[in-house]
Structure formats: C-alpha cells, structure tokens
Amino acid sequence: MSIYARLEEKNITLNPPPPSVAAFVPFVVTDDLVFLSGHIARRDGKPWVGRLGDTMTTAEGKEAARAIGIELLGTLHAATGDLSRIRRIVKLTVLVNSAATFTEQHLVANGASELLVDLFGDIGAHTRAAFGVAQIPFGSCVEIELVAAI
Amino acid sequence: MSIYARLEEKNITLNPPPPSVAAFVPFVVTDDLVFLSGHIARRDGKPWVGRLGDTMTTAEGKEAARAIGIELLGTLHAATGDLSRIRRIVKLTVLVNSAATFTEQHLVANGASELLVDLFGDIGAHTRAAFGVAQIPFGSCVEIELVAAI
C-alpha cells in the first residue's frame, strides 16, 4: 500500500508547508538529504500554546507532536513531490516546552515518531533527540525538525 | 556582485574563527557539507551576556544574532577558502537564552537569517529551528550553529 493510501486510510489530509513567519524556508534539498525547518505545533491554524508539566499533560503533548508530524509530512510532500521518493526518515529533533519538573519528553515525541513508523514502516524508523526547552516561538508547546534521505 | 563586494559595501569585516575554548574545532568539511560549531554572541571580544525577556530586548537579541552571523561568515570563509564555493546555506539552529515568558525567538533569529539572505540571495535561504534555552556557555545571549553545502 502506498504512503498516500495509508494516509487516506487514517483520514489524514496533508497541508502545504505553513507560510514562513521569518526569513527562512520550510525545506532545503541538498543532494540526497532533505532538511526541514523546525515546525511548531498548531491547532485550528494558530500556535498551540502550552507548557508540559504546567498547563499541558503528556497525552496532550503527544497529540501536539502527532499534529506536527502531519505538518512535516505535508512539507516533505512539497519538498519531494512524491513521498515514495523517501529512502529513510533519518532524524527528528523534538523540542518540548517544559516546566523544570517535566521529564517525559520522550513520550511526547512518540506522537510524531509512531506516526512516521506507522506510515513508512522500516524506513520510517529514525534517530531522535528529545529534550525540554525554556520556550518556543509564539509560546507553542512543541517544535520538531526533521532530516530525511531521498 | 561577489559576496566579498557585498560585505565591503555593508562595511562588514570578517574575522578568523574564534579560538576554541574547548576540545573541539570551529568547522568540519565532509564531502559536500560544511558543519560549523555553535558560535556564541560576542561584543568587544567578550561573551555578550544576557537573557531575552529578562535583561535584553528582542531588538538587542536580533543585533546579537546578526553579530554571530558575521562570525559564522568568517568561519565559513576559513572553512571554504572562498565563500563563492558555497552552493547553499542549508540550516541554522538558533539557541536563544530565554526567560520562561519570552516567545520571540524567531524575531531574534532573523538577525542572522536576514543577513545571510541579504548577502547570498536565493542560495542564502535556509531551514531553521529557533528556540529558547535555559543557558548558554559563558552566559551568552544567543548561540547559532550552521550547515552549508559546497
């Protein structure tokens, strides 16, 4: 089954990359690597504001990370023209807006990781760093960047 | 107009890479990618100490990011021997020393991003992640790392 059939099966619609709010671009393709900018969590088209361990639960953070995963797929589609050109999801960096006491960044990050493995299978298995940050642009709860090989 | 002519026009002088204060190097060239170490903000040759949303304004942070951009260009020149060898600025990671309430990391980061786009044009348009961190070595206000393709 193709990635697009799996997306349809899961009732996931891809969006074009979010408009840049600053002097940078959503993706760069360089030889066989695709770099994606950090994508922040959005809900209803607006930044999904919150801090884990303070105003948000781990389950909500995981849902936000999954939503970013879908945004990243939309940008990957725009970058490659066809998601089947992806040879490997190489790396996710998952930044979690965290209170000093919150230590479940890995569980939050799973929202995006599990989506990618679910959709891409073995080539969706990626390296990852997840950690807690002091803040994220617009107060968003999670930000994720991605590298893929094509 | 060459990059060097544009730099002269803007009255920007490039410096050699800052001396390493630890067991690492300012750049590594590997095949077609150049990786630059995180460069911290400096002023008058000393770490530019401050925290956004606390002791520094967004405008000051943006100025610090632009100053780091110039340092990164000096290191890129040292890494490549000639800035015209750069095919693309691939990625910036912009770490902003942030109070818990500060959410304008993207505006701070623009200080470096706009400089690169201004100097390199289309090939200066890069991917980017900007976020708030708890601290930076020497208490510096901003730290930026860069990846370029040659």
Added chain:
Amino acid sequence: MSIYARLEEKNITLNPPPPSVAAFVPFVVTDDLVFLSGHIARRDGKPWVGRLGDTMTTAEGKEAARAIGIELLGTLHAATGDLSRIRRIVKLTVLVNSAATFTEQHLVANGASELLVDLFGDIGAHTRAAFGVAQIPFGSCVEIELVAAI
C-alpha cells in the same frame, strides 16, 4: 595503535546500544554519514539524574558526559561493525540539564569531546554545540547526539 587497543589500554568496555524506550532507533547510516540518537547519561544502568548548577557540579557533569561518550562509541561500533571505518567525528550536540545560573556547559561537554580526541586523534576533532536545556527525558543530567562520517 587501533581504536580497540586504545580502548583496552584505557580499560574501557563498549556496550551494545541501550534498548530504545520509544519508537526510534539508536542509529541510522545514510550513504557516508552515521547519525546517532541522543544518548542520555546513565549510571549503574539507570538514568543519571541531576541538574547542573543545582544538584551536580561541573566535574560530575563532565564525568557524565564522558560516560555518554563511551555509550556513543558502543553504538558507533554497532552501526559501523568496525570503528576504524570512521573517517571523521563530525558533530556533537551536548544538552546539559541546567539551572538558570549555570554557564559551564562547554566544560561539561569536554568530558565527551576529550575522550573522542584522545581515542581518534585528528579525525576525532569535531564541531560542537553545547547549551543548557530545561529538562531531559527521565531527568537525566546530560544528553548527547553525534554525527560521524564513514
């Protein structure tokens, strides 16, 4: 002297990669680059919990970073089959669980950097970004990710 002889001389035993606690893998090899996931500090097989500038000293943090360096080498061995295939250690990203007042992330990071330079010599000299984060999964004191060229 081979890397393995140097390791034996230093009485360092490599372990297999730590079991993944989430939906990701410890390493991905893509053409000539090896990406390693963020490895957290462990002691006696458990997360090495602490915050620099609060419950841990710089010397202890440096020791934790060195311990992660050994874990990264175990994962690099698993990724390459033979550490002598490594052409260059390209980059370390060193995340230090930091109180707002702690500004010696570079000294903590040296625990891993010095080990790599000590073992690999010139090809162990790498680019690096070190900074303070709000938290790390499981409350670990340090997390490090690595990119190498083969």
